[in-house]
Amino acid sequence: MKLSAPIFQLKRRARLMARAGDLPLHEALDRIARQEGLARWSLLSSRVAAGSPSETVLSRLEEGDLLLMAGRPGHGKTAFGLQLLLEAARAGRRAVFFTLEFTEEQTKAHLTALEMPPLGLAGKVEIVTSEALGADYIMRYLTGAAPGSLAVIDYLQILDQQRSKPALSEQIRALGACAKQTGLILGFISQIDRSFDPSTKRLPDIGDIRLPNPVDLGLFTKALFLHDGEARFQDRRT
Structure with a gap:
């Protein structure tokens, strides 16, 4: 369904309405839903969830x-990370892909192959392939980006490969603090440990993340696990 604004902005509008009018949040959410032509927020959420997987996650x-x-x-x-960036671009948000796995030309080809009508969104995704990739570089590059802008880092473990950079745990903590302060959304593509056995469970989980060095995985507020065409989304704050 076509909303007047991205759902995260509608949620923010509801929170402001609740504070200004001394309303319960659920009532403010329902009022926002009625402005969008639906009787309740739950109906709006279910309509959005019926979209493509990347649109739903966004x-x-x-x-x-x-x-x-x-x-x-x-x-x-x-592929999912790139689709998520295309959805962000479709919604008019800034979308940035940081990668040392692909060249700029390879990334452009992947984005173009993933595009759905209307075409032309691939060109709106910024592609960054600097060897200096790390938390400090990412934060500097995104300086001034509007709240709700989306950046995807390909991939989490690659931030841990240069000894000249801070420990991965420090980098993730710094990026988390930056996202919270600026309203950015940061996605990290991550490897799964080889010990994951799909014969014992269909999808990996947070315990299967490959970590050469310790990282507080509680810093990640949302997670998506994929295997063999299936996906499971988790809101880790609930």
């Missing part, structure tokens, strides 16, 4: 979120 991300997108090689985590 609608569930809020300003300041850190999203983990994890799967084994070949199970669609990078």
